[in-house]
Amino acid sequence: MGTLRDAMSYPLMRAGMIMLLLALLISAAGFYRVDKSYSSSGILGEGMHYLGDDKFETEYLYHNRTLTLSSTNATFSLLQGTEMYNYTLVNGSMTLHPEMRPVIYVFNGQVNYTYEARAIDYPYAVYSIGAFVLMLVGIVMSFLGYTQFLRDVKEGKK
Template sequence: MGTLRDAMGYPLLRAGLIMLILALLISIAGFYRVDKSYSASGTLGEGMHYLGDDKFESEYLYHNRTLVLYSSNANLSLLQGTEMTNYTLVNREITLHPTERPVIYVFNGSVNYTYSATAVDYPYAVYSLFAFVLMLVGVVMAFLGYSQFLRDVKEGKK
């Protein structure tokens, strides 16, 4: 009967197992996450204002947004997708957690704002495609090497 040491003598089986281990390590590296953040503050006059950064909002995942608005006397609307919410601020500060990139339309007055967003980035996730291909090739090679080993054991060569 053949042993594991005998089986590892077959180049196809050994190469297939090495590819499988390498594919596993590459796919584990894809779970490495990096927290990213963006913040802006300033004063908004009358008119429509798009807050946030286009690149940041579209490039990263799982946003957590916080918008703080303060005014001594202003009327404004907060647009999020198809939803519009009206606010009247008179010496008042409000803290909002928008689900999308906020758009603010100030009707009159000026509004001080602080906008911050945090997100998650997985910089090595793109290598998981390579790991998948490596895994497929490794499985095929390991299977061919194992079947060659079993054939040799059956014939009594090992």
């Protein structure tokens, strides 16, 4: 009866196992994550204001947003998709956690704002597609090498 050492002496079996190991390492690298952040602040006058960076908001995943607003006397609306929230600030401040990129329409007065967004990026996730292809090829090559090994064992060559 053949052993694992005998089976690994077949080139197809060895190449397939190396490909499977490589695919495992490449797919594990896809879990590497990088924290990204964006912040801006300023004063908003009357009119419509889009806060944040469009590229940052669409490029990264799992946003955690914080919007701090303060004013001496202002009336404004915060637009979130199809929802609109109306606020009046008189010598006060408020902290909000919007679910998407905030749009503020100031009706009167001025609003001081600080907007911070944090996100997660997986820069090596795209390589998992290659790891999947490598895994499929490795499985086929290992199977072919193993069947060749079993055929040789049956015929008594090993």
